[in-house]
Amino acid sequence: MTITQDSSAPLIVVVGITGNQGGSVVNALAESSKPYRIRGLTRDVNKPAAQEFAAKGVEVVAVSLTSDNATGAREAFNGADITFVVTNYWEHLDVNREVAEVKMLIDQAKTVGVKLFIWSGLESIIKVSKGKYPNVHHFNGKGEITEYGRHSGIPFVNVQSGWYASNFAKLDGMKPKKQADGSFVLALPVGPQTLLPVLDTPHDYGLFVQEAIESPEFGAGSEVLTSGEDITVGDMVSQLAEITGKKITFARIGDEEFLAATGLPRSVALEVLESLKYHEEWGYYAGKTTDASRRHLARPTRTWADFVKSTNWSSILA
Missing domain, CATH: 3.90.25.10 (UDP-galactose 4-epimerase, domain 1)
Structure with a gap:
């Protein structure tokens, strides 16, 4: 584990540390050879996952990142070198809420001087399909947020999430x-x-965020397309x-x-x-290849076969 409290190490603020992506980011950075301070944000610090990360040296902070809580977001991001932001659209099914909340987070991160804003985005299907598929709100909202982030003036990188193997x-x-x-x-x-870019998200998504932070090929202005296979x-x-x-x-x-x-x-x-x-x-990534995004990972990702072997199918295939 390389999570540290040394003030000379970069401070990374991770939104949603108890979720599939946020937890994966923390685990990947903890396995890195580089030291990081990590502040994990969650609404409930008493969740077992939050407690486990706290025991490993993560500064766990309770905050609700709604669009009307700019003050709370600014305080949560204060001092951060890097932020990782992910949303859970499926929790509320409100694309306008999702867009408003992340735009607020981008603004507050810029206000406190965050040096790299990492966003878990997706393609805007309504734009790529020229309106043919207008109802995929969990993609379209994230596409709108990506455009906002790219034009906000903050150093911004989009680490798109692949198709969940689960x-x-x-x-x-x-x-x-x-x-x-x-x-x-x-x-x-x-x-x-x-064709799908299948990803064992809890196990491997964080590797791509680590790559975006540590590899000179990526970083501000780049796009990372995650895929285990x-x-x-x-x-x-x-x-x-x-x-x-x-x-x-x-x-x-x-x-x-x-x-x-x-x-x-x-x-x-x-x-x-x-x-x-x-x-x-x-195509999931609108025809873009994932090859470059897998080039500098810290370890190999799981394939679909690996995921199948690691999953208990007994109740599904009873």
Whole structure:
């Protein structure tokens, strides 16, 4: 562990340390050969994850980063050399709130003189698709924030989050479904050739933030595209079947069938549907390759097969 309280070490403020991405960032920096002071922000310092980080030397601070709490954000960022900011749109499903909150954070980080603002953004699907897919708010809002950050005057880097490997294990609409003959079918509204930058987020996302901080190739003005492995949906299903020893096949289904299968409110299901259709048509990163972003990582990332092997599928494939 290289987390330190030495005032000569850079101070990195990490938003959402108890989440998948924030926690991954802290873990990656703790494994670095370079020393860092880390201040982790969370709404609840009593969460077990927050307590564990505190025991490892992280300064854990309770703060609610709503758009009306600029004073709290400014105090939380005070003295920081670097900030890492991530949002959880799915917690409230309010894209206007998300955009307002992060714009406020960018402004306050600039006010206190942060030297590098690292943002977990995504592509603006409505812009890339020229309006064809307007309802993917969790992408579009982050795209708007990215544009704001790039023009704000603060040193800004966008470390985009890849496709969560856990989606096939946690989202009802994407889990393999058992058939009458005991086999399983993983059904999506896209073809098996759809390519995804699959990422075991808690395990590997932080590596890319570390890279953005430590590699001269990245830093202010750059974009990092995270991916443990770029792999087609068809190959993911084949590997899942091979590793688990279950008969699992892929099927393309209609849009309405998928919307019903998600079990989500229609507006939320529509977001998921349109995001998948966009990934098939334009590519998750709008055709940009992830090769350069994997060039200077501190250690290898997990592949999809690695993730499958490390995950308990017994309840899903019962």
